[in-house]
Amino acid sequence: MKAKGAMIQSVRGVKDVLPSESLKWRLVEETASEIFTLYNFKEIRIPTFEKTEVFKRSIGETTDIVEKEMYTFTDRGGESLTLRPEGTASIVRAYVENGLYNPPGVTKLFYMGPMFRAERPQAGRFRQFHQIGAEVFGTDDPAIDAEVIIMLMDLFTELRVPGLKVLLNSLGCPECRPAFRDALYTFLKERASDLCKNCQSRIERNPLRALDCKSPTCKEIVENAPTIDEYRCDSCETHFNNVRKPLIDLEIPVTVDPKLMRGLDYYSRTAFEVVSEGLGAQNSVAGGGRYDSLVEQFGGPKTPAIGFALGIERLISLLNGQDEEELTEYPDIFIVPMTETASLRSFEIAHRLRSYGYQVDRTFGTASMKSMMKKADRSKARYTLIIGEDELKKGTGTLRNMSSGEQIETSFDDIADILDEEPHP
RNA sequence: GUGGGCGUAGCUCAGCUGGUAGAGCACUGGAUUGUGGUUCCGGUGGUCGCGGGUUCAAACCCCGUCGCUCACCCCA
Numbered sequence: 001m002k003a004k005g006a007m008i009q010s011v012r013g014v015k016d017v018l019p020s021e022s023l024k025w026r027l028v029e030e031t032a033s034e035i036f037t038l039y040n041f042k043e044i045r046i047p048t049f050e051k052t053e054v055f056k057r058s059i060g061e062t063t064d065i066v067e068k069e070m071y072t073f074t075d076r077g078g079e080s081l082t083l084r085p086e087g088t089a090s091i092v093r094a095y096v097e098n099g100l101y102n103p104p105g106v107t108k109l110f111y112m113g114p115m116f117r118a119e120r121p122q123a124g125r126f127r128q129f130h131q132i133g134a135e136v137f138g139t140d141d142p143a144i145d146a147e148v149i150i151m152l153m154d155l156f157t158e159l160r161v162p163g164l165k166v167l168l169n170s171l172g173c174p175e176c177r178p179a180f181r182d183a184l185y186t187f188l189k190e191r192a193s194d195l196c197k198n199c200q201s202r203i204e205r206n207p208l209r210a211l212d213c214k215s216p217t218c219k220e221i222v223e224n225a226p227t228i229d230e231y232r233c234d235s236c237e238t239h240f241n242n243v244r245k246p247l248i249d250l251e252i253p254v255t256v257d258p259k260l261m262r263g264l265d266y267y268s269r270t271a272f273e274v275v276s277e278g279l280g281a282q283n284s285v286a287g288g289g290r291y292d293s294l295v296e297q298f299g300g301p302k303t304p305a306i307g308f309a310l311g312i313e314r315l316i317s318l319l320n321g322q323d324e325e326e327l328t329e330y331p332d333i334f335i336v337p338m339t340e341t342a343s344l345r346s347f348e349i350a351h352r353l354r355s356y357g358y359q360v361d362r363t364f365g366t367a368s369m370k371s372m373m374k375k376a377d378r379s380k381a382r383y384t385l386i387i388g389e390d391e392l393k394k395g396t397g398t399l400r401n402m403s404s405g406e407q408i409e410t411s412f413d414d415i416a417d418i419l420d421e422e423p424h425p
Numbered sequence: 426g427u428g429g430g431c432g433u434a435g436c437u438c439a440g441c442u443g444g445u446a447g448a449g450c451a452c453u454g455g456a457u458u459g460u461g462g463u464u465c466c467g468g469u470g471g472u473c474g475c476g477g478g479u480u481c482a483a484a485c486c487c488c489g490u491c492g493c494u495c496a497c498c499c500c501a
Contacts, residue, residue, distance in 0.1 A: 009492075064499050068426085086501085115501080120426080122495060131501060198498070209499090264500095273501095284501065311501030338459065369459045377461035388459060402461075 013127030023327040024316050028159065029112055032132045035155045039147065041108040041134055046090040048114065052080040058089035058294055060265025062205050069117040083116035087133045088291070088307055095137055096300035106144070110134040112312070124282035124314050135307035140292060142242035145270045145306055152274065152286060152308055153252050161318050164285065165253040167273045169260040170240035171289070172232050174268070180231035181207060187225050194221060211259040227258040236269060243270055266291040270306060279314055286310035332419060334381035335362035336372045338388035346387060349397070349412050356416050377402065385415065
């Protein structure tokens with residue numbers, strides 16, 4: 001590489017999706033869109049950045065995301081804007097702003113796109129990453145909680161992702177959670193000196209999070225900590241049971257995990273996470289839960305809601321080694337024009353074949369026949385159409401079947417018919 | 426922000442106790458005046474991440490720096 005200008009690298013933690021991967025992305029996005037449509041979800045497209053306030057108000061001031069992970073900048077008018085670190089906040093803002101609660105009823109929305117968090121990158125974690133998410137507004141019927149989880153698992157099943165399980169918990173509601181929180185607080189406070197530094201600071205800020213600390217000593221201590229089960233009110237308990245029942249009936253691999261907490265402040269009741277082995281330390285492919293007071297916080301009418309988001313990069317890494325060849329679309333026909341005149345003539349032929357829906361490519365530039373055939377071979381086209389002096393005189397081309405090596409001379413008008421007769425492999 | 430590992434050809438990597446660079450793949454030409462995939466022969470391609478130090482001599486040792494990567498925190 002003779003570097004005249006120094007190479008410019010991409011920003012840390014962001015990735016290019018190269019052609020070798022992009023078909024998998026399309027498969028994931030299209031499949032999600034199809035499955036969600038089966039459940040009558042409608043797509044919503046929201047901006048990539050918002051007023052910073054949108055995220056501060058929804059995600060919570062003391063969460064890591066808001067405290068240190070947001071890409072925030074000041075625009076020309078002096079207003080603080082932020083590249084969205086997640087989708088739900090924007091969806092809620094859009095739901096309220098556009099009055100989607102009218103007419104009243106259930107609103108089912110999905111979205112996909114990039115999210116931004118200024119974290120240190122590692123396996124399965126990027127600064128720009130992509131999520132597919134879905135949100136349902138307007139009902140707290142546990143049936144919708146179950147439906148949303150079933151829909152998510154349908155997507156994974158359709159994509160044939162192996163070895164997933166759903167971790168499920170209910171975080172309680174504003175009625176019962178405070179009591180649990182207090183109990184946990186005093187429990188932790190009494191043992192503060194034995195906890196790791198992180199958990200010590202969690203006691204005041206967000207004691208719930210000490211429950212899924214990975215430090216061995218904390219794990220041991222927390223083993224005997226009070227759990228939400230003991231504090232859930234009757235209505236939360238019933239709700240939780242009714243979320244679980246349909247999942248069990250449909251044999252969705254659900255594990256109740258009383259220690260499953262959510263990092264973001266807005267969750268209540270149902271919380272779930274879909275985890276996989278083989279993702280490294282970041283083993284969660286999707287996460288979601290219920291947020292019954294967020295719409296109100298955004299100035300809308302009291303509207304219960306539930307949603308989830310899945311990480312596209314993580315999902316795709318679970319797809320690796322699966323059917324990569326099958327996904328790729330190779331040309332049906334590759335044209336090798338041997339002269340200038342042939343090159344000109346091939347425009348017309350290629351154009352007609354494409355209009356019939358065939359994928360067509362050709363050589364560019366001058367090269368030996370041998371090297372042009374090599375290019376044809378590498379394109380993995382089913383057929384090569386050779387057009388040289390002899391053919392031009394007769395108005396024909398030589399059509400070569402690249403797997404059998406058979407070739408026939410054909411008039412340009414008949415090529416499409418010949419391709420049609422051959423079933424696609 | 427903290428810690429570990431790693432930066433050698435386009436890619437994957439080798440390079441012993443320091444002696445001024447190698448393989449495979451890829452690319453390209455030929456064997457085969459208009460025919461690819463196999464084989465054989467040849468060729469292009471490297472300021473060994475960058476800067477400094479030690480030394481007669483550094484890809485190799487030392488210091489710094491940048492980048493990548495994994496992990497912690499946390500999350501998708």
